[in-house]
Structures are given as structure tokens and as C-alpha cells.
Amino acid sequence: MGALSVGLFVFGYPAAIAVIARWVPVVRERRVRWFVVHQFAVTAIVVGWVLRSRWPAVTINATWLVTAAAWYALKPRLARRSSRS
Numbered sequence: 001m002g003a004l005s006v007g008l009f010v011f012g013y014p015a016a017i018a019v020i021a022r023w024v025p026v027v028r029e030r031r032v033r034w035f036v037v038h039q040f041a042v043t044a045i046v047v048g049w050v051l052r053s054r055w056p057a058v059t060i061n062a063t064w065l066v067t068a069a070a071w072y073a074l075k076p077r078l079a080r081r082s083s084r085s
Contacts, residue, residue: 001051008048015041023068027075035072039065 019026019038026034042065049057 005048005051008044008051012041012044012048016045027072030076038068042068 015037019034019041022034025031026038042061046058046061046065049055049061
């Protein structure tokens with residue numbers, strides 16, 4: 001399990017960080033491929049921590065996974081709503 005979790009982290013962390021560093025344009029410009037890479041990367045990170053039974057790390061990363069999905073899904077609606085004001 002140790003080698004598998006390391007492999008998941010080796011893919012997950014660099015990919016997730018690369019997308020998070022550009023998060024606002026990813027959401028604003030609806031960059032689907034970038035978003036999909038981010039979701040797979042963070043899922044890999046979560047699974048890596050599950051394999052190591054590190055539940056606080058699972059909680060933190062899974063929370064970001066859900067938050068990022070909600071942010072990406074709701075951003076167009078929020079932008080339309082604020083432009084009407």
C-alpha cells in the first residue's frame with residue numbers, strides 16, 4: 001500500500017497544484033480538461049490518504065474536492081446573478 005499511495009501522491013499533488021495555481025481562469029473560462037485533471041488528481045490524493053488511514057488528510061482533501069466541484073458548477077449562475085445587480 002505504501003508504494004501505491006506514493007504513486008498516487010506523485011501524480012496527484014503536482015497535477016492538482018498546477019490547476020489550483022490557475023483556478024480562477026479555469027472556472028471563469030470553463031476549462032473542462034483542466035477541471036477534469038484537477039478532480040482526478042485530488043481523487044488520487046484522497047485515495048492515497050485513505051490507503052494510509054490518515055483520516056484528517058482525507059477529510060481536508062475530500063472537502064476541497066467537493067468545494068471545487070460546487071465552485072465550478074455554480075460559478076456561471078453566480079456571475080449572471082451579480083451582473084444583473
